Amino acid sequence: MSALTVTPDTNSQTILQHTTDGAEIAKTLASVGVRFERWEASTPITDGMSHEDILVAYDPEIQKLKDSEGYKTVDVISLTSDHPQKDELRQKFLSEHTHSEDEVRFFVAGEGVFYLHIEDKVYQVLCCKDDLISVPDMTTHWFDMGPTPNFTAIRLFNDPAGWVANFTGDAIADQFPKFEGK
Ligand SMILES: CSCCC(=O)/C(O)=C/O
Numbered sequence: 001m002s003a004l005t006v007t008p009d010t011n012s013q014t015i016l017q018h019t020t021d022g023a024e025i026a027k028t029l030a031s032v033g034v035r036f037e038r039w040e041a042s043t044p045i046t047d048g049m050s051h052e053d054i055l056v057a058y059d060p061e062i063q064k065l066k067d068s069e070g071y072k073t074v075d076v077i078s079l080t081s082d083h084p085q086k087d088e089l090r091q092k093f094l095s096e097h098t099h100s101e102d103e104v105r106f107f108v109a110g111e112g113v114f115y116l117h118i119e120d121k122v123y124q125v126l127c128c129k130d131d132l133i134s135v136p137d138m139t140t141h142w143f144d145m146g147p148t149p150n151f152t153a154i155r156l157f158n159d160p161a162g163w164v165a166n167f168t169g170d171a172i173a174d175q176f177p178k179f180e181g182k
Pocket residue numbers: 077093103105112141142143153163
């Protein structure tokens with residue numbers, strides 16, 4: 001189940017807010033400029049669908065986002081525990097970074113946690129199947145897919161270069177609980 005936990009950035013043990021209510025998650029995140037929505041595919045998603053099939057199933061929603069926000073390219077990322085570079089990729093996403101464009105992810109399957117470091121707080125967002133999150137450009141954040149990753153997400157980009165991160169060099173992620181998977 002999707003969840004939001006808010007803490008001060010200096011103390012991950014002090015819980016300022018914890019909720020699994022979708023509307024409350026969306027409201028709190030909207031107050032800091034982050035979009036959170038739950039989507040339903042017009043065509044049901046089944047195991048073993050190709051990336052192409054997934055993009056077709058969500059085409060109306062993708063087109064709507066492209067038209068309203070100007071995103072230019074879209075792809076699908078899938079990561080499972082048999083990925084040969086899973087540990088390396090986990091570490092890369094665990095380093096606090098920013099992007100010069102919005103980070104827009106729609107979880108088709110599985111889950112992962114975004115940690116959004118905004119002003120003096122950290123917003124931990126457990127994203128699950130059917131969750132859309134859009135993190136504004138230049139927001140400091142990191143992501144944990146856990147030691148046995150299992151997710152498939154649609155990614156939308158403004159920049160045709162795709163995923164480009166600017167690492168802050170801050171080791172803040174070490175002070176926060178990791179996602180251990182489901
Ligand atoms: C959920 S997609 C993989 C993570 C990613 O692209 C990113 O930038 C995390 O911060």
